[in-house]
Amino acid sequence: MAQKTVLITGCSSGIGLAIASKLANDDKKRFMVYATMRNLDKRRDLVDTAGSSLGKTLEIKQLDVCCEKSIRDCISSIPNRKVDILVSNAGMGMIGPIECQSLEEMKNVMDTNFFGLVRLLKEILPDMKKRKKGHIVVISSVMGIQGILFNDIYAASKFAVEGFCESLAIQAIKFKLNITLIEPGPVITEFEKKVYEEGLKVDLSAADQETRDMFTNIYLRNYKDIFVSLGQSADDVAEHTKKIITSDNPPFRHQTNTLYTPMTTLKYADPNGDLPIDTFYKMVFHHDKVFHASLNFIKLLRWRSKKSFNLGKTNNKE
Template sequence: MDRRTSRLKCRTRQSELLILLRRRGKNTAGTGGADTRGAYATGGNVLITGASSGIGRATAVHLAACGFDVIATSRDASRLDEMLAEAEGLSGSVAGVELDINSDAEVARVMPALIERRGAMEALVNNAGFGLWGPVETLSDAELKAQFETNFFAAVRMTQAVLPAMIRRRRGTIVNISSVLGRIGTPFNGAYVSSKFALEGISESLKTEVQPFGVRVAMVEPGLFRTNFPDNSIRGAAADSDTVYSPYIGRYHLNRDMFHRFGGDPARVARVVHKVITSPAPNFRNPVGIDARSATLAARMLPERVYWRLLSKVTMRH
């Protein structure tokens, strides 16, 4: 999606929101500018983790084109250079920040200073994550802990860092980038799946906890998209061992190809994130892509035995 198209989509979306708000008679007068039911946003600070590539990068550029001031984080700031160049000259801004979100000490040092300098976050997009694949039987404790540290604990850590300022303003949105695999489990993805299930579970609890303070929480659940996620996924140390699972693991390579052959444009996910942040009443769960919507619908609607038989037939052939 080019910059002109991105700007046009933003203007159209903002016009739709203004019309909707007028129809509903929303007015924040007398509340210090805050709508405790969850005010929509058309600008302000948005912090995105894992913004150097893929969905994070697409979201940073799209939100900057829509007038937001994006704070894009990466463990290695040099990896943000291409994204920063792409975002140059947009109506909003993008600032790169080097931040290891897996470090309690670093988050505790960087985030308060960042909020003091830039102001509270209008939204936090917890996007950073990676995949770990291999049979559950062969995964080590260290591998599982590393998976959860980035995909789950880091998201909680960042959420805790921005929430106090959001609650004081009675305004803000937490967007957790989950996955269709945060709703359904598939073979050899047990580590990744469980980390996303955990993220979805804590997000459900968080949503009701912060709702009285005007803070919204939403999940974005992509299916297959053209990113470097499968290439950056880590193989469990024992995944290539000759085991009873070996004939089935070969199908994983087909799944890797599917990301590149059939995956959607990450800009679609970015547009959904923008919709969540700007909507007066965002959906809690937002599956993105026909594969994500179809899979979650099948899991919900099919009889349990039929669903598991179908899943096994599709994923465990060799």
């Protein structure tokens, strides 16, 4: 397997950092990784994690997915502007009642999570089409399949990503390109911690009392319990990502958390769409004891579960 050029966005922390480090430290040196971030002042964690791969199989570059010039300059700095694998990971979160969020804040989420991907592909896709070779890997979310309470705008941005990629995938087949949507559930990272901390600061004065209580006493109160029970590590998601890109036949969609899969399966079990909404409503508002008992059961399953997973054959018998 010839060494492949990998461009990864959002590598200052979390999933992006973990993927960059894992690929750069590949024993077989199959990847030349260009790890990018909007603010290079935040590179320290990646530098520490990369270790001896820095300057060899890993280079750190500036790239802001919200700026076309930044993307163009970064791609132009890569030899022959050739990207074999794009890992689109940069993202922005938001939680809270929509009455308490400005349209500007909502637009920022859509601009980063959705149009950021579009900008990247406008710059990278033409060369992939010309060469009829390339793999576009998008770090999406289970919230691109199933909306979650008080994640309205974030879920909307991920739904947009999923629809965009599903449409593009049809064209990609003609050019022999692969597109993969990687869909984690809760992941324990600085990203999620920041989203939670920002949620605590939301000015709820524009919302009615019932909505304020719902957000504070139900959603925020259970936020940490859900992550403890269902949350994966960034390194776990990175391992899934590596398996995907070394697979001979990578899937279009891949959920990284089997403990969360039953929840997203509800979406496909009822063509009317009522089943998942009704189920989540009852879990949240009518079955508090059952909800927490379920979380405790999931903790037990996680303790007993194996970390390995199988995606079929992989290159070089990875």
